[in-house]
Amino acid sequence: MNASRIAVAVNPTSGQGRGAALGDAAVAALSTLGASVQRLEGTSAADLAARIAASLDHEDVDALVVVGGDGMVHLGVAAVVGTDVPLGIVAAGTGNDIARTLGLPVRDPQAAATVLLEKLATGGRRIDAVEVRPEETAGDGAPRWFAGVLAAGFDAVVNERANGWNRPRGRAKYVLAMLAELPRFSARTYTVTLDDEAAAVEKAMLVALGNGPSYGGGMRVCPDASMDDGLTEVVLVREVPVPTFLRIFPRVYSGSHVRDPRVVVHRARRVRLDVEPVRGRKIVAYADGERIAELPLTCITHPGAVTVLA
């Protein structure tokens, strides 16, 4: 039997720098298990994406494996969607929410390599991917894809602020960004359009669209989202005073926030989101922890669009 040809894309910066060593271990484990490995690395996510695209175009690869966190899965999904190349994940990030949802080993490259070669032999599993179409004129207009959660409320505002800081690293950065944003934060006026329904206006603190249930290392913001139901779960936390928000929000760890009457849950295949600007600014959405674009945008769920080795 010919060895499986696997392109392994490594994000050395993932997991606060642990990604490099975990990438080495994943390459070694896959090679030991008999795979023929092509290791890919870039100077940035965009550079790595270009290298992956070139490899998928010009080499005959049986699978693309990403080593990193949700941001690397995000990059991998965009690379393989619309192809028949399956995606393997060696979870080496900080949160690793998508890998956890798929039941994959976390920070254990040996176990991850074993699972992904087994799944490559048996065909893996299809999951939905969500296409994001921003309406802003800036950018290259290329569609973006996500597999986990798109944040477009308080969580996105916090992410945008944290993104502008180099330090501190890890979770502390998000906690500080949250503390900085909270005093000035208030509900925003969203226009939400679900499938063919009429647009609804909602004053909300948080709007999250989940293909998967969680972000941030186990915050189950869209607790009942399923990656293979062809739908996105839309969770809105309606306008409440900040102290009430602070009581509701931590319940995302258990997912019980959705039982609060001020939290609304919908399911749809196509969701358009817009928001009224505050001080001249709209909200920049984040998906799988990655910066996407300013609202308005439309998210379209593509059922079974990606095969994952899980």
Ligand SMILES: Nc1ncnc2c1ncn2[C@@H]1O[C@H](COP(=O)(O)OP(=O)(O)OP(=O)(O)O)[C@@H](O)[C@H]1O
């Ligand atoms: N050389 C590089 N190759 C790939 N991505 C890189 C590189 N340098 C920086 N990055 C950035 O790393 C981020 C993705 O990190 P990733 O999600 O893999 O790990 P993490 O943030 O530690 O984990 P998680 O998202 O699960 O919390 C992207 O925003 C990307 O721009």
